[in-house]
Amino acid sequence: MLDNYIFQLVLFLAVILSSLFTLVLITLPSQYNICKENVETETDEKKLVSKGKTENKTVKAKQGKTVQVVVLGDIGRSPRMQYHAISIAKHGGSVQLIGYKESEIHPDIVFNPLIKIMPLTPSPSFLHSSSNLLFPIVAPLKALWQAFSLYYALGYETEPSRWMLVQNPPSIPTLAIAQLICFLRNTHLVIDWHNFGYSILAMKLGPNHPLVKIASLYENIFSRSAAFHFTVTHAMARVLSSSYGVTALPLHDRPAELFRPISWEQRKQFLSGLEQTKEYADEICESSSLHRSPGWKLIVSSTSWTADEDFSILLDALCAYSAAATSKVKLPKILAIITGKGPMKDYYLERVAALNQEKRLLNVVIQTAWLTPSDYALLLASADLGISLHTSSSGVDLPMKVVDMFGAGLPVVGWGKFEAWPELVKQDVNGKGFESSEQLCQQLVELFEDKDGKLLGKLKDGALEESKRRWDEEWDRVGGKLFKLT
Known part of the structure; x- marks a missing residue:
């Protein structure tokens, strides 16, 4: 009797396993022909x-x-x-x-x-905890x-x-x-x-x-x-x-075709229509075209607001630049547009608000934006200088944002303390690399206090040359x- 039960159990399990195996075979994804x-x-x-x-x-x-x-x-x-x-x-x-x-x-x-x-x-929202x-x-x-x-x-x-x-x-x-x-x-x-x-x-x-x-x-x-x-x-x-x-x-x-240099007229029209820049559009354009001082300079940084892009480096540099512009009347003021979304955005915006209350950004205006691809491309083409804060976790990757900036003919200064940086940016040809907030501030002062615009103009020419290399x-x-x- 026991042997009969064992036989029936084994037969039942065999049927179940066979059915499951057949079901798996039937439901497998179809193959490429x-x-x-x-x-x-x-x-x-x-x-x-x-x-x-x-x-x-x-x-x-x-x-x-x-x-x-x-x-x-x-x-x-x-x-x-x-x-x-x-x-x-x-x-x-x-x-x-x-x-x-x-x-x-x-x-x-x-x-x-x-x-x-x-x-x-x-995935459900409860799986997105940053803790x-x-x-x-x-x-x-x-x-x-x-x-x-x-x-x-x-x-x-x-x-x-x-x-x-x-x-x-x-x-x-x-x-x-x-x-x-x-x-x-x-x-x-x-x-x-x-x-x-x-x-x-x-x-x-x-x-x-x-x-x-x-x-x-x-x-x-x-x-x-x-x-x-x-x-x-x-x-x-x-x-x-x-x-x-x-x-x-x-x-x-x-860069894709979307990122291209634009004319002076296109630049002025875009800056005059963008919410974040329209108040400063005339002075930005005049400062760039006639090298008037002090005027305004437009810098752009795109960030994902994550740990591998330390936004505090730019904040510290802009605070130091603001202090320098107070003593050096020939230095222009800076309008900094920061684009992008990410988990640390609110934290840094609170820091910006605190620095404004402490009057440490008197000569700098920081604004954020989330733009359509076409408007972002126009913003890059309209700026005076691009800033990259990408620090590279591996040391061998490169920030796509710099590629887009070059596509728009925009010279770049960026964090350059990693192996792959020279594959993209040629020092003093189309951009500069920095390794500290102090060095970034020094570069901003050197590029913007030159009233003839020769230093920035040289980097601009290099960026325009780089813009010819396409995806x-x-x-x-x-x-x-x-x-x-x-």
Whole structure:
């Protein structure tokens, strides 16, 4: 009797396991069909063009050139991944752009029939705590939420693709989920390295924290399973080769067509219409064109208001500059426009308010702005000087904001105390690097007290020369060849 019960139990378990295995096989994501490569299809789409008009346009999509572009972050705040999508579509590739849809997306993406946006479901608000104490609890829960939503989006809400281009960081859980989906769907994984995820985590928890060590090992292991790699600098490619044993193709950031120098008339018109600058527009333009002193100078800094961009450096420098302008009457006043969103914004705005009450910013006006991409590009083209506070957690990444500033012909001073900085900024040619708030203040004084404008003019000429180097040329040379589109 006992043997009969055991036999029935084993048979029941076998049926259950067999059913589960069959269910898993049936519900696995569909695979990419390599037989579709090099086949072109024509689709008639209505595409929005200038001034709200529409036109019928026949678009040829190369079915074998399908790419999923994945960013586990806000698509609108990931310009490089947007530029990837635009470049792939320009060459007839079909793009599925996967990420969070929180801010405005580039219009060349929104109205491109070859690019489909697949929004990810955001995690619940209680998983967004910035507390270091709760981090070991909240971080795994958030990673699990992201892992499930990303797996479902990549495996079931999207069509299988030939390539999957993934932004790193964040690496957890992105790289593991991406590799699993690529294995199941017969897709080639390409990692686009913007930085190292563990180095950013180390800024929050410290380099010796167990989670940082786990993140470093995780990133190392999953990087080896990718088919190809892009990096934003040669320095990062060198680190990947020496530490991870993988070969990467450096693909430097370059500005999109949106970022271009503008005429004096365009500048005055824009500054006169922007809420933050209209009060000072005439004096800014006169100071720049006729080198009148003291006048006003417009500086711009774009920040994510996070720990890897220490805004206090700029605040301390502006306080020191204000004091110098009190004793040096030839120094112009400064209007500083700070753009961007981030977790530490309110903290620094409170500091700015306190400094104003203490009368330490008498010759400086600090304003914040969140602009559309087109207005942000015009602001950069209208400024006298750009400021970069990016300190680089790894030492081998570069700030995209400087690339955009150069695209607009705007000279830059920025934190230059990291290895990759010289790959982007040529000292005293198109910009300057500083390593302290005192040095930044000194640079502002030197550039702005020169009434003939020769020092700033030299950097301006260098930035204008740098503006000629564009994303399309760089991408076609590296990305286009990898995806076999050029």
